[in-house]
Amino acid sequence: MAKIVVQNLTKIYGDEPRKALELLRDGYSKEEILTRTGQTVAVGGISFEVKEGETFILMGLSGSGKSTVIRCINRLLEPTTGSICVDGKRVEEMDKRELRAFRGQKIGMVFQQFALFPHRTVLDNVAFGLETKGVPKGERYERSEEILVRVGLAGWKAKRPDELSGGMKQRVGLARALAVDPDILLMDEPFSALDPLIRNEMQEELLSLQQRIKKTIIFVTHDLGEGLKLGDRMAIMRDGRIDQTGTGKEIFSHPANDYVAKFVQKVDVTRMLTAEEIMIQPGEILNLLEGPQLAIRKMELCDTDYIFVIGRDRKLKGIVWVKDALKLAEKGEKGIQGILKQADTVHPTTSIEDIYLRMGRTGRSLAVVDGGGNFMGAVTARSILSLLAEGRKGP
Ligand SMILES: Nc1ncnc2c1ncn2[C@@H]1O[C@H](COP(=O)(O)OP(=O)(O)OP(=O)(O)O)[C@@H](O)[C@H]1O
Ligand SMILES: [Mg+2]
Incomplete structure (x- = not known):
C-alpha cells in the first residue's frame, strides 16, 4: 500500500x-x-x-x-x-x-x-x-x-x-x-x-x-x-x-x-546480482541413499572433487569429497553417511559481494539453500568466472 x-x-x-x-x-x-x-x-x-x-x-x-x-x-x-x-x-x-x-x-x-x-x-x-x-x-x-x-x-x-x-x-x-x-x-x-x-x-x-x-x-x-x-x-x-x-x-x-x-x-552491474541469479544446476547431485561408488562416478562425470548431497525431500544434507569417497569405496562400504560433511551455503538473496568474500576465503563452491533448507543450485568458481567474462563484453 x-x-x-x-x-x-x-x-x-x-x-x-x-x-x-x-x-x-x-x-x-x-x-x-x-x-x-x-x-x-x-x-x-x-x-x-x-x-x-x-x-x-x-x-x-x-x-x-x-x-x-x-x-x-x-x-x-x-x-x-x-x-x-x-x-x-x-x-x-x-x-x-x-x-x-x-x-x-x-x-x-x-x-x-x-x-x-x-x-x-x-x-x-x-x-x-x-x-x-x-x-x-x-x-x-x-x-x-x-x-x-x-x-x-x-x-x-x-x-x-x-x-x-x-x-x-x-x-x-x-x-x-x-x-x-x-x-x-x-x-x-x-x-x-x-x-x-x-x-x-x-x-x-x-x-x-x-x-x-x-x-x-x-x-x-x-x-x-x-x-x-x-x-x-x-x-x-x-x-x-x-x-x-x-x-x-x-x-x-x-x-x-x-x-x-x-x-x-x-x-x-554485476554488483547488484544475487546468488539466485548466478547459481547453476550442478551436472550431478548425490542422493543420500546412494553409495560411494556412484558418488565417485558422478564426480568424474562433472570433473569435480566434491558433490552436494540431498535427501528425497530436496533438502540439502551436506557435501561429499572425492578423497573420502575413494577411501570408503576401498573399504567396501555402502552408505555415505559417515563421510557426509557440512556444505558451505548461501541464501538465494545473498549479494555477489558477500559471495566473493565467502569464496575468496575458501575457494569452494557454495550451495544455494532457501529458508526451508531446500537445495536450489550452486555457485561455483566457474559460474563466477563466466559472469566476469560476460561483464567484460559490456552492456
Ligand atoms: N531558497 C531558495 N531560493 C531560491 N532558489 C532556491 C532556494 N533553494 C533552492 N533553490 C534552487 O532550487 C533548485 C533545487 O535546489 P535543491 O536544494 O532542492 O537541490 P538539491 O537536489 O537538493 O541539490 P544538492 O544536491 O546540492 O543539495 C536549485 O536550482 C536551487 O538553486
Ligand atoms: Mg539538497
Missing part, C-alpha cells in the same frame, strides 16, 4: 510563480523559465509513490531539486502546486495543529548538516523531540538511552556535540529522529559529509537497523552506489523533474533515456 503519494508537485522560487507555471505547462525548460521570468523552478511537476516499509531514493545531481521535494513533504517548504498524501491525508491541507502533530509524531528528518544543539548533551539532543511532545522527563530519558544503545552511542550520552566525530554526530541526528518513533524518515544526504569508511559503516548500520524497525524512508543522495545499496526503488531527478523511477535493476537494464543511461553506466 502506498504510504506517501506525491502528485504533480511543483515548487517555484520567486515572486511570480504563476508566470513560471504557465511556461512550465508549455514545456519550457528550467533554464528558459529562469531567463524569461527570473523564477527558479526547483521542482517542475513530479509524481511518485512510496510504499509502506520501503526505502525510496531520490537521486540526482546538485540543484536537481531533491531537498526541495523532501522539504515539501513535511512542509518545511510550501509547495507551489500539487498534492502530497501521507496515509491518505493531504499534507498541504493540514492546519497548524495537524501539521505540528504530523511533524512531531509521524515524520522524522535527518539532515546532511548535523543540526544539533551545541550546548546540550547528546542525551538531551536525542530527547528533544520527546520534550516538545510533552513526554515526562523520566520516560524521555529512558527512551532516549534505549535509542542511543541502538545507534551505538551508549557511552556518549553526557558528551556535547563538539566532542564527537562527524559519524557520531550523524548517529545522534538519527537517534533524535528515531526517538519519537515516527513511521516515516526523511533523510537528506545524511552521510554525504562523512569520510568513505565511516560512511560505509553508517550505511551498513542503517540497513541492519531498517531490518528491525521497518520505517518508510525517503533517502536523498547524489551517490549512485549509496542509492543502490540502501534503496528498494529510486527516482532519478534532473532539473526538477523525474527522469525515471524503478528498482536499480530496472533502471540499469532499461534506462528511460540517454541521461539516465549515462548516469548509471559508471556502476558495475
